[in-house]
Amino acid sequence: MRIPIVAGNWKMHKTVDEAVVFVNEIKDQLPPADQLQTALAAPTLCLMPMKQAAVGSPLKLMAENCYYKDAGAYTGETSPYALYQAGIHHVILGHSERRNYFHEDDALINKKVAAALRNGLCPIVCCDDTMGRRVADDDKVHWVVARILADLQGLSPANIRKVTIAYEPNWAIGSGQSADPNQAAEGCYLIRQTISDMYGDAVANDVRILYGGSVTPDNVTAMMNQQDIDGVLVGADSLDARTFLEIVNH
Template sequence: MRVPIIAGNWKMNKDVQEAVSFVNQIKEKLPPADELETALAAPTLCLVPMVKAAGDSPLKIMAENCYYKDKGAYTGETSPYALYQAGIHHVILGHSERRTYFGETDDLINKKVKAALKNGLCPIVCCDDTMGRRIAGKKVHWVVSRILADLHGLSNDEICHVTIAYEPSWAIGTGESADPAQAAEGCYLIRQTISDMYGDEVANDVRILYGGSVTTANINALMDKSDIDGVLVGTASLDAETFLRLVHH
């Protein structure tokens, strides 16, 4: 059975003191990890202090990005090897903001996914869906090609350590969430694609999240869908009390 995940993505928000304070506010109020995984992705400067603050609580701390090389002359990048050694075991890759603002391609993301897995990190791979394609075709079949590219060359064992996040870019940070049926459609197509690539047994083990203007008002309807195994939350994860309300939906 797939353990659901509630994960927050802070993006470029909060300083170290704010991040540690947030962890201290929530860490004793989380459900057991075998019932629900709770995670926070934070700016790189905050990660190590957050890991220390989280201690042996159920809270997992995630990186928002990493490079595909372990070390070298790559100014400003973050090593997947260094992340793992610092106690970070999860990383978000391929977020629509990375693709849009920094020109990340599926080929680059595929390299990052492989590097993360090689270093013991579990990647959360984000797949986009633009409003233009939604309006034109009223379907999200095109996410299939993105999955094929981002996961190209992974073994059956490796894919079991990957989580997929279906994130329509038109819903991210806009306050306009996909309705539960739309969200479920995207997650279903992703699972079917993984089934075509790796078989039904593997596809049934891979967790697929929805992200895009998730709030306390819509989380129950989203989590009720059988192909949605959790949510990747943006703005609503910045407030400790709101985040706890999401966790205890």
């Protein structure tokens, strides 16, 4: 059974003090983790103070990125080994902003996914529609097959089960314009079918697939009610504690 998840992605927002205040505001109002998992991805500087503030709550904390090496002369990068040793066991990889602003390609993301799994981290792998093409005769999104094949190349079925996929249409991120629930469901369905083609139905049925892109309290229920959508990755509306709680407790 796939437990749904609501994950917030703060990007480069909030100071350490602001992050701790946020955790204290929400930590006692979250649903049990066996019903819905709640997670926040925050700047690396904030993670340890947030982890201390969240003790005893179901809140999970995630890194927003990591490198594909455990250690070395890589100034400014975050080690997946160090994250795991610090008790941060989830990481977002391949977000469209990493792809666009920092020129990360599928080959690099594939290395990062493998490194995260090697170190015990559970990655959320993001797929945007930068490569998207809609074909006139059937109006299907075909880009996702190539992207998933590249990002997950070489992973074992056991490791695939530890990966969460987030479908984030590039035009919907930060725009205030969300995909229609049917469009979102189509992308998530094609991702699951791609994983099924790669690893079989049993593995595909265990993988959680999220929708991300202008998720709000007004559209979260419609998204979460779609068969192949197992949760949401929330951007701007995860920055306000009250709004984030509305989404979590939709």
